[in-house]
Amino acid sequence: MDLVEISPNAVPPVTKILDLGKLKYANQKKAAEARKNQRVIEIKEIKMRPNIDSHDYDVKMRAVRRFFEEGDKVKLTLRFRGREMAHMELGMQLLNKVREEVATIAKVEAEPKLEGRQMMMVLAPR
Secondary structure (H helix, E strand, O other): OEEEEEEOOOOOOEEEEEOHHHHHHHHHHHHHHHHHOOOOOOEEEEEEOOOOOHHHHHHHHHHHHHHHHOOOEEEEEEEOOHHHHHOHHHHHHHHHHHHHHOOOOEEEEEEEEEEOOEEEEEEEEO
């Protein structure tokens, strides 16, 4: 049995007589249990083009909803090729359409921004 200081900042300090090895073991088990229950949030990426067909768009949106149900963030990447660079407003319209569709289950974490030939937006589950 050992004299273990429980609360050193209290006046007077609080101590208990107990088995130090047993206390360390219990604290170790509690920390391991907390680590086991942690959930790592991943960022899933969905790549699209500005002139995506309606069926392809629906398939991508089903994947986006599934990612949100799993608790992951989604990064939408819109890649522009060739003459599509002249019509950035089509890309903005597509990202705004996605934003409106998932407004009930997700929030915008990073607004759409253009980086070179790609426009990106990050969504996080509510």
